[in-house]
Amino acid sequence: MGVFTSAKIEHALLKGWHAWLAGSFLVAYVTADENTYAMHQFAGYAVLAAIVARLAGGLLAPAGSPLRLARPGLKEALAWLPSRKGRHPLFARFAAALLLAVGLAALSGAVADSAAWMEHPHEAISEASLWVILGHIAFVTWMYAGRKAVGSLADWRAGMRLSSLPKDNAR
Amino acid sequence: MLGRMMVHGLVVAILVGGAAAVYAQAKDNGYLSAAPAKAGTDDGTAARSDNGYLSPTNGVRTDRDSGKHAARTERHAEGREGRGNLHDHDD
Numbered sequence: 001m002g003v004f005t006s007a008k009i010e011h012a013l014l015k016g017w018h019a020w021l022a023g024s025f026l027v028a029y030v031t032a033d034e035n036t037y038a039m040h041q042f043a044g045y046a047v048l049a050a051i052v053a054r055l056a057g058g059l060l061a062p063a064g065s066p067l068r069l070a071r072p073g074l075k076e077a078l079a080w081l082p083s084r085k086g087r088h089p090l091f092a093r094f095a096a097a098l099l100l101a102v103g104l105a106a107l108s109g110a111v112a113d114s115a116a117w118m119e120h121p122h123e124a125i126s127e128a129s130l131w132v133i134l135g136h137i138a139f140v141t142w143m144y145a146g147r148k149a150v151g152s153l154a155d156w157r158a159g160m161r162l163s164s165l166p167k168d169n170a171r
Numbered sequence: 172m173l174g175r176m177m178v179h180g181l182v183v184a185i186l187v188g189g190a191a192a193v194y195a196q197a198k199d200n201g202y203l204s205a206a207p208a209k210a211g212t213d214d215g216t217a218a219r220s221d222n223g224y225l226s227p228t229n230g231v232r233t234d235r236d237s238g239k240h241a242a243r244t245e246r247h248a249e250g251r252e253g254r255g256n257l258h259d260h261d262d
Contacts, residue, residue: 018176023183027191038195039188046187144173 010066013057021050025102028109029130032123041113048106051099070095088143094136101129 028043058069070092077089105126112118197203 015176015179019179019183022176022180023185024187026180026184027188031188031191036195038198039191042191042194043187046191141173 007066010061014066017050017054017057021047021054021102024050025133028106029126032126041109044106044109047102048110051103051106054099055103069099072096090139091143094132094139097132098129098136101125101132105129 024043024046028040028047031037031040031043033040055069057067061067072089072092076092080086080089105122105128108118108122108125112122194203
């Protein structure tokens, strides 16, 4: 499979796919009203197409590629724990949970188009998938910005404490 | 990186939203419908006054104020019957 050659291109593809999924889900969620049903339908199928594209990409990508679907296992998580080096195992778990939740929401919406009984399960799955997404946002924000902010705050407090000490003691 | 990804998502949301709006408009106008509804064939047409406004009884759904779920379920059912989307207007 020589389709994906450069890691840079693969990362760009991944970011583009993420934007596609996030943008489409956002539109589908805010148009989930009877008056904007056609827009909801369009955005929902865009979400479904994004999920199908991701699954296809994950299957076609060569081993070691970032496009390859992660398979989070307990073994990897336990191996990560002592050193805490490398990618946090929750990233892969969240990715799998998101693919499952958003994929089910989109699929149930497509089924609800021809089977009205699926309407309520579709709504319930979509609400649940929103919480998974919010959890994902909170986790990623914490990993990339939150920890840094807490570290800076701790440094600042340590600096304040040092500067408040009498000069003789500080030496 | 986080901010950039959020901006990318919002840009795509605008693009998808725009495309969805065009799709909805086209569907509403009957361009995407295999069998578009003929104007003036429904009962509400008789009640139409020619003042340029649509009257509330003009073949339009009158259950808009009912629950969201019931209305959407009904709309799905209408889709299955092959009538496609609702045509909220007579043109």
